[in-house]
Structure formats: structure tokens, C-alpha cells
Amino acid sequence: MSARIPLQPFPTGWFQVASSEELSTGGPLPLRCFGQDLVLFRTQEGEARVLDAHCPHMGAHLGVGGRVEQGGIRCPFHGWVISGQGVCVRIPYADTIPPKARIRCWEVRELDGVILVHHALGGEPPAFEIPPLPEARSTEWSPGMSKRWRIRTHVQETLENIVDPAHFVVVHSMPAPPRTEVEFEGHIIRSRSAVKQKGPGGQVVDGTITWEGHGMGYGTIRFTGIVELLFVNTVTPIDDELIDVRVAFWLRNDGALRLAQALAAEVCRQIEEDIPIWENKIYRPQPVLCAGEKGIMTFRKWSSQFL
Ligand code: FES
Ligand SMILES: [Fe+2]
Structure with missing residues (x-):
């Protein structure tokens, strides 16, 4: 694309990653956007969450075989549970959780059936919100x-x-x-x-x-x-x-x-x-x-x- 359309491909702002209908099962759903792999799921409290896709442990994709359970999403590889904030909250076979066991949690809004994620090249927080219809x-x-x-x-x-x-x-x-x-x-x-x-x-x-x-x-x-x-x-x-x-x-x-x-x-x-x-x-x-x-x-x- 860069030769044909020499524009920065990933602008800053809110971008739709799914519809509420697509998340009707609660997920997890694997997402690909902004050149990155992400995972979308609905917590048991009903909130849509988006995290980086790959588990902080050994890199399994949480959206492929992962399961939503109390406290977050359970990795399909060794069962670590990652919270909706991207923090590991449970390791089934260890009492101590390594402090680095966390992944990026993206800003998400769900509005009138549209699930949006905020993207900024430098990771800056959102400078504006999308108004409801x-x-x-x-x-x-x-x-x-x-x-x-x-x-x-x-x-x-x-x-x-x-x-x-x-x-x-x-x-x-x-x-x-x-x-x-x-x-x-x-x-x-x-x-x-x-x-x-x-x-x-x-x-x-x-x-x-x-x-x-x-x-x-x-x-x-x-x-x-x-x-x-x-x-x-x-x-x-x-x-x-x-x-x-x-x-x-x-x-x-x-x-x-x-x-x-x-x-x-x-x-x-x-x-x-x-x-x-x-x-x-x-x-x-x-x-x-x-x-x-x-x-x-x-x-x-x-x-x-x-x-
Ligand atoms: S890779 Fe996720 S628990 Fe091991
Ligand atoms: Fe047109």
C-alpha cells in the first residue's frame, strides 16, 4: 500500500472492531486491527473488553480456544486467567503471580450496537468521545x-x-x-x-x-x-x-x-x-x-x- 497510498495507515481515534450482535455469545473473538492481534470478550459483568491477543505466559492466542470465566479470560494453553484489565489474576498451579504477567488493555466503548476501540500511534488516551445516536x-x-x-x-x-x-x-x-x-x-x-x-x-x-x-x-x-x-x-x-x-x-x-x-x-x-x-x-x-x-x-x- 505504501507506494500506492503513502498515508500513515493507522490513524488516531475510535474504530469499530465488532458489532454488539457479533459478541452475542460473549466471545472471546480474535480480532485483527491496526496490524495487531487482539482479543474481544464480554466480562461476566457484561462489559466488552479488548486486550492484546497473546498470553503473557507463553504467548497463546486468548481468542482461539480461550474461555470467559469469573474474573476474566482463561488461556487455552496453561489455564492462566487474565482479567478484563489485562492482569493475570490466577495461575491454576502456582500461588504467586509474577508481576510482569499482564498485557495491554485497550480503551473500549459500546454504543448503539457498535463496539469501538481507541487507537493512537503513541498510545495516548482518547482526546474525544463518540456521542450516542x-x-x-x-x-x-x-x-x-x-x-x-x-x-x-x-x-x-x-x-x-x-x-x-x-x-x-x-x-x-x-x-x-x-x-x-x-x-x-x-x-x-x-x-x-x-x-x-x-x-x-x-x-x-x-x-x-x-x-x-x-x-x-x-x-x-x-x-x-x-x-x-x-x-x-x-x-x-x-x-x-x-x-x-x-x-x-x-x-x-x-x-x-x-x-x-x-x-x-x-x-x-x-x-x-x-x-x-x-x-x-x-x-x-x-x-x-x-x-x-x-x-x-x-x-x-x-x-x-x-x-
Ligand atoms: S500461554 Fe497462556 S497460560 Fe500459558
Ligand atoms: Fe462513492
Whole structure:
């Protein structure tokens, strides 16, 4: 990747490592992200925890054959128990626990069905938090489908798509390019696009797409127009070649459910249209831009704070 996309692959911020649904068994689940092996599990108190994957004893992977039990996770190799804080709390055949018997415990947040881990290159603590979704606390909205893709690109490249008006016409067959305003404030970026959408009868309807990104890993995208729709869009670096892109939709209970589901399917179809472009393009640090494309450089200025 470094030759094709010379950007630091592992930005600072909150990144989704799983959905609450994927952890419904309590784990442990092996994770691969930021070029590292991690383990995710739910403690018996119900808290999602992420630790470095390899046991401090002789290096077994705690997410492959480990078991969640009272006090933490039991290593599949010699039965040491590592707490949710990453500290060895029990060795079945020894009374004294060596003080070095500990591994890294990552900052985790679980929010509206999304499990996030904080990553910082220098290991710094989180400088911001992800706000809860108002819609997830409203009786008017319900969770819809979710989907994940593993893609050979950089997280910045997929986000840049949102503020790239011209490609919507060429790649996604939108009737006209959106008019997009982009602004940022600290770690938050907001873009608002006025779009022309094709209605179910082929008529063209005015709508808006509003993106709010909290760091590079987590964002919400809201649609108005033909139908109201919301999705959480997360991007997670797996290693220096691959990322995960996830979408999790929220649908209005009183809205036109069929239309909302059709729009959600259309969003997924559009992501799939972008994939071959993302996987084969190079990153131009100084792109040659035209009128209406100013948002791309605003976006890059914002994203550079995390790299
Ligand atoms: S490697 Fe985990 S207990 Fe020995
Ligand atoms: Fe796109």
C-alpha cells in the first residue's frame, strides 16, 4: 500500500472492531486491527473488553480456544486467567503471580450496537468521545440491516468519497452532482449535500445527505428527500493493506419502510461500485481539482490531524 497510498495507515481515534450482535455469545473473538492481534470478550459483568491477543505466559492466542470465566479470560494453553484489565489474576498451579504477567488493555466503548476501540500511534488516551445516536433513543426509529466489506485501501480514501461530488454522477448514476458544503471543528467534520434523487416512479426529487464524522473511524450519514434514512458508517484499518467498511442502518418506524430499505440497498450497491476504484487508484497528494471540488481539500486538512 505504501507506494500506492503513502498515508500513515493507522490513524488516531475510535474504530469499530465488532458489532454488539457479533459478541452475542460473549466471545472471546480474535480480532485483527491496526496490524495487531487482539482479543474481544464480554466480562461476566457484561462489559466488552479488548486486550492484546497473546498470553503473557507463553504467548497463546486468548481468542482461539480461550474461555470467559469469573474474573476474566482463561488461556487455552496453561489455564492462566487474565482479567478484563489485562492482569493475570490466577495461575491454576502456582500461588504467586509474577508481576510482569499482564498485557495491554485497550480503551473500549459500546454504543448503539457498535463496539469501538481507541487507537493512537503513541498510545495516548482518547482526546474525544463518540456521542450516542439520538435516533437509537427514540421510539420512532429501529435498527435495520448492517453490512461489512473488507477492502484494499486506506480509510481516508473511502471517506473522501462523501465530499467528492463529481463521482456520484459517473460512478453512481446520480442525475446531477450534489452541491456539497464541508466544514470542520476540531475532530468533527460535517458535510451537507443537496442532491437530486430518482424517486420510485422515475421522478427527480430534491434531497439532502448530511455526514457528521467524529474522527476518521466513526460517522453518521442522514438522508432526507424520497425517504428519511440514517446509517452509521465506520472504517477500521486491519493492516497496512486492508480496511473494513461497515454500515448499520436505522429506519423510521412510521416512514415508508420499503422505500427506506430500497435506499439502504442502494447505499450498499454504491459502496460496491466504489470498491474497484478504491482498490486500484493511487493517492495524489496534490490532485488537480476543478470548481465545486474545494471540499476535498477541506476534508484532507481535517483528516491530517489524525495521521
Ligand atoms: S500461554 Fe497462556 S497460560 Fe500459558
Ligand atoms: Fe462513492
